[in-house]
Amino acid sequence: MSSKLVYRTLRPVLSSSLQFTGLGTGPGIRGHIISHLPTVRFFSSVTSSPASENNQPENPIRTVDGKVISTYWGIPPAKITKPDGSAWKWNCFQPWDSYKPDVSIDVTKHHKPSNFTDKFAYWTVQTLKIPVHLFFQRKHMCHAMLLETVAAVPGMVGGMLLHLKSLRRFEHSGGWIKALLEEAENERMHLMTFIELSQPKWYERAIVFTVQGVFFNAYFLAYVVSPKLAHRITGYLEEEAVNSYTEFLEDIDAGKFENSPAPAIAIDYWRLPRDATLRDVVYVIRADEAHHRDINHYASDIQFKGHELKEAPAPVGYH
Ligand SMILES: [Fe+2]
Ligand SMILES: [Fe+2]
Numbered sequence: 200m201s202s203k204l205v206y207r208t209l210r211p212v213l214s215s216s217l218q219f220t221g222l223g224t225g226p227g228i229r230g231h232i233i234s235h236l237p238t239v240r241f242f243s244s245v246t247s248s249p250a251s252e253n254n255q256p257e258n259p260i261r262t263v264d265g266k267v268i269s270t271y272w273g274i275p276p277a278k279i280t281k282p283d284g285s286a287w288k289w290n291c292f293q294p295w296d297s298y299k300p301d302v303s304i305d306v307t308k309h310h311k312p313s314n315f316t317d318k319f320a321y322w323t324v325q326t327l328k329i330p331v332h333l334f335f336q337r338k339h340m341c342h343a344m345l346l347e348t349v350a351a352v353p354g355m356v357g358g359m360l361l362h363l364k365s366l367r368r369f370e371h372s373g374g375w376i377k378a379l380l381e382e383a384e385n386e387r388m389h390l391m392t393f394i395e396l397s398q399p400k401w402y403e404r405a406i407v408f409t410v411q412g413v414f415f416n417a418y419f420l421a422y423v424v425s426p427k428l429a430h431r432i433t434g435y436l437e438e439e440a441v442n443s444y445t446e447f448l449e450d451i452d453a454g455k456f457e458n459s460p461a462p463a464i465a466i467d468y469w470r471l472p473r474d475a476t477l478r479d480v481v482y483v484i485r486a487d488e489a490h491h492r493d494i495n496h497y498a499s500d501i502q503f504k505g506h507e508l509k510e511a512p513a514p515v516g517y518h
Contacts, residue, residue, distance in 0.1 A: 263290070281467075289464060291391050296384070298518050299470050300483040301490070306441050308489070310434055310496045316503075320431035328439055339447040339456060340397045343484075347390035348407045349414055350440060350488075353433040353495070354383030356418050357426070361508070374513030375498070381515065382491050388468055389484050395462035396477070427502035430495045437492035444485035451478045490517055 258275055259267045279287035279294060287294060312321040335342035358379035365372045399407070422429040450456045461475035469483045494514050501511045 289467060291464075292384075292388060292468060294467075296388075297468050297470055298516075300486045300518050302483060302486040304486050304489045304493075306445065306485060306489045308492065309438060310431075314503075316425070316428050317431055320428055321435050323432055324435035324439060337446070337450060337455070339443075339450060340393065341403065342443060343447065343481075344390065344393040344397060344399060345403060345407060345410075346440060346443065347386055347393060349410060350436065350491075351383050351386035351390065352411065352415055353418055353422075353429065353436070354379040354381070354386065354491075356415065356422055357429065357433075357498075358383060360419075360422050360426075371509055372513075373507075373509030373511070374515050375508045378494065378513040378515045378517070382494060385487055385518070386491070389487065392462060392465045392468070392480060392484070395464050396459070426508075427499045430499035430502070434492055434496035434499060437488050437495060440488040441485055441492060444481055444488060447481050448478065448485070451481065487518065490514075493517075 258270075258273060260269045260272065260274055260276065261267055281287055281294065310317070312318040331342070331346075335345075358376050361372050361376045361379065364370075365376065418429060418432075421432065447456070451458050456477075458476045458478050461471055461477060461480045465471060465480045465483075466473065466475055469480070471479055471483070494517060497511075497514070498508055501508055
């Protein structure tokens with residue numbers, strides 16, 4: 200039996216069993232719909248459907264602007280819709296990544312530095328704050344955008360190093376890899392929101408490029424040497440982020456900054472009402488930063504008490 204004949208015989212059976220087991224078409228997560236039509240390939244890279252033999256690919260992979268990238272791999276484009284049936288327009292996050300933020304969190308909390316490591320972390324952040332404030336002053340949009348390019352680094356570095364540690368030691372992470380990567384992703388979504396409102400100028404891109412190169416390596420080394428110091432530094436950075444967004448809110452309330460409509464990406468990500476404004480967006484971002492503050496001080500506290508992160512419950516999904 201030729202490979203093509205085997206493929207044609209098995210394909211309908213495999214497709215139906217994939218659908219039966221939920222891997223095919225079916226309802227998605229939390230009321231959203233994802234439609235995948237799996238194409239199973241065997242033996243040969245040559246597609247065997249009659250359509251393909253006529254040089255008309257049955258399931259081409261396209262870019263967002265419709266250009267065909269590949270007809271070979273058979274990966275179906277996900278068709279994701281909102282609960283109301285309209286198309287999901289974002290490819291930087293999915294409906295199940297969205298959430299209703301907990302804005303009841305205390306935004307005034309502060310970890311009082313009590314030992315040398317704490318004081319070192321606190322004064323490092325206070326020193327870094329001086330040039331940042333001199334440069335940005337009350338240019339909130341610009342400040343927020345550049346701040347977020349830095350804020351998304353620690354979670355990724357911590358998550359990556361814990362991932363490698365888990366592999367190296369053949370042990371579980373206790374959920375902390377996921378918690379830290381979630382934080383990094385949440386910070387990146389803050390950035391994706393701000394770039395809907397303002398585009399960086401060439402010199403701001405140059406600053407980000409330089410700062411990322413320095414900060415990533417410095418934080419990486421700090422985390423390798425002392426994870427509890429690294430988390431404490433991030434905890435204090437998040438405290439400063441909360442303070443910056445509080446100033447942003449004060450200037451919006453005082454009429455010094457236009458309270459424009461919220462960008463659509465923010466409405467979908469934080470499940471905000473349709474008539475939400477920039478103030479609502481800054482308000483929920485500040486709540487996110489307060490959650491990051493707590494996660495990082497908590498991570499530091501666990502290690503100061505002589506434990507490893509995996510021994511304490513990881514704040515997965517903590518928003
Ligand atoms: Fe942020
Ligand atoms: Fe943050």
